[in-house]
Amino acid sequence: MSQDSPSADEEFARAIREWLADNLTGEFAKLRGLGGPGREHEAHDDRLAWDRHLAAAGWTCLGWPKEYGGREATLSQQVLFHEEYAKANAPARVSHVGEELLGATLIAFGTEAQKQRFLPGIKSVSELWCQGYSEPGAGSDLAAVSTSARLDGDQWTIHGQKVWTSLAHVADWCFVVARTEPGSVRHKGLSYLLVPMRQPGVDIRPIVQLTGTSEFNEVFFDGAHTDADLVVGDPGDGWRIAMGTLTFERGVSTLGQQIGFARELSEIVELAERNGAADDPVIRSKLTRAWIGLRVMRAHAMRTLADVDAGTSGGPASVSKLLWANWHRGLGELAMEVMGASSLIADGAADNGGLQELQRLYLFTRADTIYGGSNEVQRNIIAERVLGLPREVRV
Template structure:
């Protein structure tokens, strides 16, 4: 929607969101402002889950989904507006984003009618939470190298193998798992995309202790775990295509809201530099300026990428976006430590709040930004091979 009428409608939509957040981020929910997110998923988890369900009851989840699936059929512009207003209100990080932003769109694009009826309402209402079973110890970001197997046994699949770096697996009800269903197959051939219940004897979840002293990532072990024969998304053996479809949904409109969070972190570092005198150092002042410019570049690229996605054009821009924000945010963590100076090397003696300050946690967690969600190496290979047409990297 463009033009004067579209601008007016978008302004009303933004006002509606601001008013609702102002009216609802009160009472018990007021204490949740700014909590959660990468490296901080442990913060007030049950309370944030209750907030997510409160959002769902008011119709503020799955905005871009078609109305037939319970969404509001919001335009791309409206979805961006929602994420921006949500971030500006410092509302708590969502706990249901994997189901809402990844699996839900995947099912709408590739799932059967029965799968849509079974799972989409639970995602919309935040009754069922999901995790993503992609990475493995021997595969890393190379999804085609997965070795987890699934064998059709009677009326269901028997699944064996291990996944790692599985975000929020310890609280998930279901996992979408890429597994090898054709014995002896290689690379992206013979893979299938399965929907697997997590609450069963054949699934073991082990939290991974991170540098941030939190454990939102997990190892997941499947030992003859079971799922129904009909819980394959797409055709058996077509899992690579479905998995790639999921990844296209991973870098959506929420990126602009994410950047408001980044801007808040940068502002905190700038204010600290002004308080402790670091801003008088011309090198640090230059780095702060460059960080501000980098944030503006990210925003411009994200807006262009989303416009191209909406128009059905563009190639490789999601990979460029991932490289931009991951490298910028990792650099921001390093800049935070420079501004903190020597005190940044010491952990605080405040166990009730965790021993790390917010900026220390930013530095430690952002070390992983260039790895998770598709490593820098993988993104550069995508750009080289699929956009520039360069020869494929040699693979074993």
């Protein structure tokens, strides 16, 4: 994956491993393992401080060009960072949306003025971002968005509603896909706007999840504004920009995600050995299949990332999403089987909604095959864009 010598990658991995060992101490030691999907409420302010500590040491935005504050790390070095970070059980990043999604999008498609304005704040974690894609009538079908924006002088005026907006309640900015050409349909006439969240006309309402926590939100735009030049790409070109962001979303960080999955699987195996569930040949077979599935995911991710053009057609990224989402949802179900009757009793910590950790895993993973692009949409993308099958009839 890298043209650098193996020793260069080994040195890079050693450097991040040692830095994490030296810095995940003191006040930061208590953050190990905190945060992530379904647990974003955990120690948010302390994890934000950790992110800024990472930034001050130069461990954010590794793949960015040096002119924008990055290290120009190779793809293999970025993979190594995420893997070492996960192995250290370091806390989930608060700044993921800005760094991994919006930052990469601006570098690829933004104007120089937009890069100079926003990239430093992302790099230093002084400004947080959220993603304004899904709507009540346009969940995984992004082309059906109805949120509108009209250019009035030197500002866009925005009306509409977004839903399932992760961490909107702590975000300073949102990148919003809105319909800017009246009468346009589907992917035509959309624009990709950068919108400040802390202004009149923006109403954020938390959505209580099955886990009892609220990291998702509804966001209502009622006459909110943003400057005319804060459109990424040309007006009406938002579909192309949005697809670019989705490609970045399924990048190297997935390797770190898989290490977290492996840790969850290990906990389930250990429980099965303690409570005797592993003696059941059916459960033992399912645990084995789960381990095999994890290895398949890693092999697919490494093969996909090795191709610098991976994901441009939507196919490899969609296969990856289907792989991990279905595997992880199945892992949650397997956890309940291993727990047995105790899975029905919520006697966990109060700050975890009374849920035991594996119960929380099960409940949150029910959403894995929906958010980030539902299974149905991913299969359509593969069928139409990769296999060349006829498009699904839309009514």
